[in-house]
Amino acid sequence: MAVWHNIQKNDETMKTADTTTKARDESNKNHFRLPLKFSITLAILTFLFLIPQLLRSASYLNQFTNERINEYDEIFQDNDEYIDNFKSKDESKEGFSACLLIMDDNHRLVEWLAYHHYVLPLKHLIISVDPRSMTSPKSILDRWRKYGMIIDEWSDENFGTPRLKTVGEFDITKNYTDGELTDFHRWRQTTFIGSCMRHLQELNKTWVLLIDTDEFIHYNGPNGTSNDNGYNSDGIPVTYGSVKEYGTLFKFLNDRQEKATLQHTLQQKQQKSMAFPKCISLPRLTFSPEETVDDSKQKIIASKTKEFNTTMLDTIRFRKHGKRNAFGDNRWTKSIVDVSQYKKNEIKPNPPSIHMPTKDCFKWLNDQDAIFRVNHYIGSRKSHASRIKDPRHGYKTAAPPLVFADEDDSIREWMDGFIEYHGNDQALNFLQNAGVVGKITT
Numbered sequence: 001m002a003v004w005h006n007i008q009k010n011d012e013t014m015k016t017a018d019t020t021t022k023a024r025d026e027s028n029k030n031h032f033r034l035p036l037k038f039s040i041t042l043a044i045l046t047f048l049f050l051i052p053q054l055l056r057s058a059s060y061l062n063q064f065t066n067e068r069i070n071e072y073d074e075i076f077q078d079n080d081e082y083i084d085n086f087k088s089k090d091e092s093k094e095g096f097s098a099c100l101l102i103m104d105d106n107h108r109l110v111e112w113l114a115y116h117h118y119v120l121p122l123k124h125l126i127i128s129v130d131p132r133s134m135t136s137p138k139s140i141l142d143r144w145r146k147y148g149m150i151i152d153e154w155s156d157e158n159f160g161t162p163r164l165k166t167v168g169e170f171d172i173t174k175n176y177t178d179g180e181l182t183d184f185h186r187w188r189q190t191t192f193i194g195s196c197m198r199h200l201q202e203l204n205k206t207w208v209l210l211i212d213t214d215e216f217i218h219y220n221g222p223n224g225t226s227n228d229n230g231y232n233s234d235g236i237p238v239t240y241g242s243v244k245e246y247g248t249l250f251k252f253l254n255d256r257q258e259k260a261t262l263q264h265t266l267q268q269k270q271q272k273s274m275a276f277p278k279c280i281s282l283p284r285l286t287f288s289p290e291e292t293v294d295d296s297k298q299k300i301i302a303s304k305t306k307e308f309n310t311t312m313l314d315t316i317r318f319r320k321h322g323k324r325n326a327f328g329d330n331r332w333t334k335s336i337v338d339v340s341q342y343k344k345n346e347i348k349p350n351p352p353s354i355h356m357p358t359k360d361c362f363k364w365l366n367d368q369d370a371i372f373r374v375n376h377y378i379g380s381r382k383s384h385a386s387r388i389k390d391p392r393h394g395y396k397t398a399a400p401p402l403v404f405a406d407e408d409d410s411i412r413e414w415m416d417g418f419i420e421y422h423g424n425d426q427a428l429n430f431l432q433n434a435g436v437v438g439k440i441t442t
Contacts, residue, residue, distance in 0.1 A: 095123035095250050096336075098209040099196035101189060102137060103130035104386055105213040108379070109137050110434035111313050112213045113144055118418050119217070121247040124205065126196045128154040130188070131170075132181075143430060156188070159195035187350075193357055194349045201339040201347060207253065210357055211334045211374055216315060217282060218243060218411050219252075220373040243410075244417035249372070256371075278341040279361040281333040284376045285321050288404045291380075292319040301419060301428045308428050312435035314377040315411050320404040321375075325367040329404070334374050335361045375411055386437050 098116065102109060116122040125144075129137065141151050156170070170184050193210055200208055209217065221240045239255075241248040257276050301308045310316045322329025332355040339347060347358060355363045367373070419427045 094206075095247065096120040096207050096209050097124040097200045097205045098122055098126070098211075099193050099200075100125060100127045100211075100213065101130065101192055102127060102213055103133045104135050106135050106137050106140060107383060107386070107433070107435055107437045108213040108314070109140050110431060111315065112216070113140065114418065114430045114434070115216055115315065115414055116209065117144065117149060118246055118421065119243045119414055120209065120249050122149065122209070124150040124152075124200070124203075126152045126154060126199065128156075128158070128188075128192055130185075131156060143432075154192070154196075159191050189354045190352070191350045193354060194347065194351050197337060197339050197347050197357065198349065201342065201344070204340065206338050206340045207250070208337050208339055210337065210354065211282070214314070214377050214379060215284070215334060215374045216377070216411065217249065217336070217372055218375050220283070220367065220370045221410075242413055242417075244413040246417065246421055277338075277360065279335050279337045279358050280372060281335050281362040281365040281370065282372050282374045283325075283333050283365050283367050283370050284330045284374045285324065285367075285408075286330050286376045286404075287314075287318040287378065288320045288322075289318065289378045289380060290320055290404075291317055292407070301424050301431070306428060308431055308434075310415055310431075313415070313431075314379055314435070315375070316415060317435075318377055318379075319407045319409060321406055321408055322404050323406065327364070330376070332363050333361070333365050336372070337361070375408075380437075382437050383435075 096116070113122070113125075125141075127137070127141070138153075141153070145151055176184070197208055197210075211217065219240045219242075241252045245251075301310065324330075332353075334355065335357055337358055342358070351357045353363065355361070422430065
């Protein structure tokens with residue numbers, strides 16, 4: 001009985017404890033119910049209060065972002081009226097085309113496009129970015145698209161994936177030796193220019209420029225081309241133009257072509273043959289990476305908010321060059337090709353060399369026999385070494401220590417004409433970030 005009594009007593013104690021626990025739980029519910037309602041109400045009021053603040057913050061952030069974009073690149077603020085005026089005075093569709101391969105050369109592409117659009121004039125560009133390149137030229141190309149230049153961006157699929165007998169098709173995910181990568185690069189070069197020329201021929205284009213971003217076509221005077229008697233080897237008088245004039249090279253070629261046609265007709269009657277060349281080979285003149293300080297040639301382009309020192313440009317910055325006609329200094333030629341003078345199958349899809357894109361081009365040409373030349377700028381040591389994925393040995397180190405004694409300033413005239421043609425503000429827009437290695441990456 002005592003045991004049973006104790007059990008009953010324990011049951012009663014547990015019931016009492018259970019009742020106490022329920023009472024406490026109920027009390028706790030009542031205790032937390034008020035703060036929960038208060039918290040929800042406070043959250044709603046806070047949200048309603050913060051909406052205007054968030055909107056103002058978003059507006060400020062948007063304004064800040066726009067300011068940063070404008071600060072980075074003024075080209076997004078081009079004046080529509082200027083674009084219309086530019087197109088009206090540049091309405092001629094006649095001019096040069098070009099085929100250009102590029103790899104991490106954005107800092108050079110800015111100057112290259114500005115120069116060749118002005119001097120040739122360059123109207124149609126087909127460009128292909130090396131698949132191993134770490135940067136994209138799109139923002140630079142867009143500057144010129146809105147001004148009427150036709151720019152086509154090709155990938156390997158447009159002209160064929162590089163293929164070597166030893167390792168098969170190029171695969172960007174694989175590791176290759178420097179020698180294999182160099183062979184892929186050369187395959188890409190020749191196949192690209194062959195396909196590009198054939199495509200431009202189908203579009204009824206005429207002169208096509210085949211050079212690199214560190215090369216600038218220029219008149220080969222006053223030290224080239226038989227200046228003593230004023231005649232070139234084709235017997236046509238040479239009257240040089242000036243790169244200060246817009247479209248000077250195309251005008252010069254047209255003038256010579258008209259004279260050649262007339263002379264060819266006269267000589268045909270004498271049973272002689274002299275046609276205007278289909279390919280004009282361009283000897284190269286290499287410029288040293290040694291900078292030449294010359295304050296008299298320095299020019300500042302200034303707008304309301306920015307300024308640009310033209311000594312950032314390779315054509316202004318480097319003046320000393322190698323010896324003319326010296327193969328060791330200048331190496332093989334480059335070319336301009338009139339694709340309209342060829343039959344459909346005469347332009348090969350994979351020519352033997354970029355230095356001989358057609359059978360009519362000369363891989364080597366004496367300087368004194370050339371009307372035009374190519375100024376080849378090694379560039380600053382930083383610029384030269386910027387292609388960190390280029391497999392060729394020369395681009396894995398700083399620029400070679402070439403020190404040349406001869407100087408040439410004649411190409412610098414283009415900048416005076418360019419500024420006069422476009423005005424300070426627009427010239428500054430076109431040259432934004434020229435020469436600044438690594439500045440333009442998208």
